Amino acid sequence: MTTTVPPGLAEQTEIGAYAGFVTGAPPSVREALGSGSLRAGSALALAVREDPSCFFNRAGGFGAGAPITADVLEQVCGFYRDQGVPQGSLAIAPPLLPPDWASTAAQLNLTEGSRFVKLGCDTETALSAADGIAALDPGLRVGLAEPHQANEWATVMMTTFGFTTSAMTDMAASCVGKPNWRQYAVRDGDRIIAVGSIFMNGECANMFGGATLPEERGRGAQSALLTARIRAARAAGCRWLVAETEAEGPGDHNTSLHNMLRAGFEPLYERVTWLWRA
Incomplete structure (x- = not known):
């Protein structure tokens, strides 16, 4: 096997x-x-x-x-x-x-x-590791993005990554609620401060588009989004999880990479x- x-x-x-x-x-x-x-x-x-x-x-x-x-x-x-x-x-x-x-x-x-860096792990390993991930700051909550929140959700994702045109935001918003996808948001009150998606491809699920507003980082949002998406993949019957993020150069620190390592992911290979x- x-x-x-x-x-x-x-x-x-x-x-x-x-x-x-x-x-x-x-x-x-x-x-x-x-x-x-x-x-x-x-x-x-x-x-x-x-x-x-x-x-x-x-x-x-x-x-x-x-x-x-x-x-x-x-x-x-x-x-x-x-x-x-x-x-x-x-x-x-x-x-x-x-x-x-x-x-x-x-x-x-x-x-x-x-x-x-291409990362991967089996879903059960990730579920076990998720128990040790840091909790969200008080007052924040994580859950599925609702269809009526698609534009706000997409705006947080795309502007955080530097995509500011309305058509790019519309592209992202149209993905919310599509089959084989789950979109999650972390909210502070009624305001979305962080987002993340997961795409299911049969036995394998891909972490996609995790983004937190710059002023809201360090509050546990991305760790909570990882946990929510791991659970969604398990519920969908996925055997494996994969993700990719920029490789670290000398003196670099990629927070996304270290969040995923804490969540049970392991480097599979480094890809040019x-x-x-x-």
């Missing part, structure tokens, strides 16, 4: 969450943002032309049950070119990289970008983001 999350499943679950987030928006929002997607082999590529950060121009799910071929990679790069975006990223788990990757990357003019540029 597999005791750790298979890399292919971990990567498929991650890109599945992003795909649901981007392509699940209403047609008018997708048109306003210039959103598109492409399936190439086992991989899925996304593009949001009106996202100046290029964050959502990403492809993942490579090597999950199908080899990573030059044709698949060329299709993804061609998709970015056709979508008219200046940059796109390819996320490939190190265990799944083909042996000739260095020469392939050079031929496609792919360069190394930022590094992310491979960048295509127009």
